[in-house]
Amino acid sequence: MQLSKKSAKTVFRTLDALVQEGTLDSATASRVRTGIQVRPFDWRRLARYAFITAIICVVISIISLLADAAILQFLENLFQAPAAAKSLALAGLAAALLLFGLKRRRLHPEKIYSNEAIFFCAVLGIAGSIAFLGEAIDTGSGHYSLLLLLAALVYGFLGLALESKLIWIFSLLSIGGWFGAETGYESGWGAYYLGMAYPLRFVVFGLALTLSSIPLQRVESRRAFYRPTLAIGLLYLFIALWILSIWGNCQGYDDWHEASHFELFHWSLYFGLAAVVSVYLGLKLDDAMLRGFGLTFLFINLYTRFFELFWNNLHKGLFFGILGFSFWLIGSKAESIWHLESLQNRINPASRTRG
Secondary structure, eight states: OEEOHHHHHHHHHHHHHHHHHTSSOHHHHHHHHHTOEEOOOOHHHHHHHHHHHHHHHHHHHHHHHHHOHHHHHHHHHHOOOOHHHHHHHHHHHHHHHHHHHHHHHHHOTTOHHHHHHHHHHHHHHHHHHHHHHHHHHOOSOOOTHHHHHHHHHHHHHHHHHHTOHHHHHHHHHHHHHHHHHHHHHHTTSOSOBTTBOHHHHHHHHHHHHHHHHHHHHHOGGGGGGHHHHHHHHHHHHHHHHHHHHHHTTOSSHHHHHHSOHHHHHHHHHHHHHHHHHHHHHHHHHTOHHHHHHHHHHHHHHHHHHHHHHHTTTSOHHHHHHHHHHHHHHHHHHHHHHHHHHHHHHHHOTHHHHHO
């Protein structure tokens, strides 16, 4: 049994008191002490959150500096170089960061988060380089989706070459941005492309990306990229389905406003069906990610429908009462499952490893 340091001290003091009172014999108390392990501080989680916070602070700092008119004017006066030169400079900086990060990873492979933070800075440099490249070669066509495609290809190549899941994730996000921008450009920035509004397009895209993760699992050298690809694909798919269940495949606000709940209801059924299939596959394949996505978005679907149907038809006191009661039931059930799993792990510690 693992306990926090404070809880363990309390249990040990209680055992000592029981032994002194004669309620508990020393041998039994010794066996209980032996079965208690003090839970160590999770330094790995602290390192991960610290680096994420550091990166966010750096980004906010840069944005704040660029938002200051005086500093922005200073930077404009300082960097009067043409866009092509700025693109090359940022590309060189990104290359230097990538080389430094790769060398550091070889020397210190255990420092996972700091190495990935260096790669993230390189990713930002590549994004800036491509943005300035677009400014340098801009013809006024508005076809900026090609820059997103270039970013996706560069990130994809670097992610595979450097075996960096972080850079690979940026490739997947960039390819999604390219898909949305390219279909928008091809449709003249209209609502439909091949009869599909944006949410329905991304349902198709998310499904295709999710299915494309399967071959990665079967290739030993690319197996590390299977989970990130599956996660991003499911994220695209379920968020698009959620928006589709609210908005439908409507052309604009007027069409959506005139549509009845019944006309939009079948999209909610598709959304629910996709969530149920995800849960089923997660249980069948013992995949926690599939189960998690399915259960999360199944609840999101149910609560979205609850808001749609009853927000205007129920007294707000009753509305939030039902909402609170439902969350209480979910919390109680989750608590029961958690206690059951904890009991099973204590009885059979090997099951924790298999799970």
